[in-house]
Amino acid sequence: MHEPVAVDQVRRQEHKRLKARGDERLKGTKHLGLANEENVPKWRHAEFEVVEGENQKTGRAWAIKESLPQFWTYHYPQRAADYFRRWYFWATHSRLSAVVSAAKTLHAHWPNIVTYFRYRLTNATAEGLNSKIQTVK
Numbered sequence: 001m002h003e004p005v006a007v008d009q010v011r012r013q014e015h016k017r018l019k020a021r022g023d024e025r026l027k028g029t030k031h032l033g034l035a036n037e038e039n040v041p042k043w044r045h046a047e048f049e050v051v052e053g054e055n056q057k058t059g060r061a062w063a064i065k066e067s068l069p070q071f072w073t074y075h076y077p078q079r080a081a082d083y084f085r086r087w088y089f090w091a092t093h094s095r096l097s098a099v100v101s102a103a104k105t106l107h108a109h110w111p112n113i114v115t116y117f118r119y120r121l122t123n124a125t126a127e128g129l130n131s132k133i134q135t136v137k
Helices: 003-020 030-034 042-052 057-073 077-092 097-108 110-119 124-136
Strands: none
Touching (some): 003 097, 057 077, 077 110, 097 110
16 A cells, blocks of 8 residues: 555544544545645645644644655665665554555565665666557557
């Protein structure tokens, strides 16, 4: 499971809990939790601050998700590993089961992730070629 799905699972659980108390603050915020902060339209910033702030579980899950893309900007494998170690600790100690599951999935693929940092190789070219072949079929 990847991070945006984990954020949505946390949001749904929290919305259900809040709704039972008559609190509708997370209603209609599904896509806000899935978006990156810079992609949120200006007219939805107030709603976004509700999702992001107030120390809600959804806000914590979103913050963990938002901090991961920085990991991919590192050029040195050891620095990337150090960042991932800190991020993984944060995610696995968040007490958010969906986030913990997503972090453990990434951790299980660690050898392949390290390969990316060592060689900057991905299967994007092969996937693109495969897509063209499927279109021709």
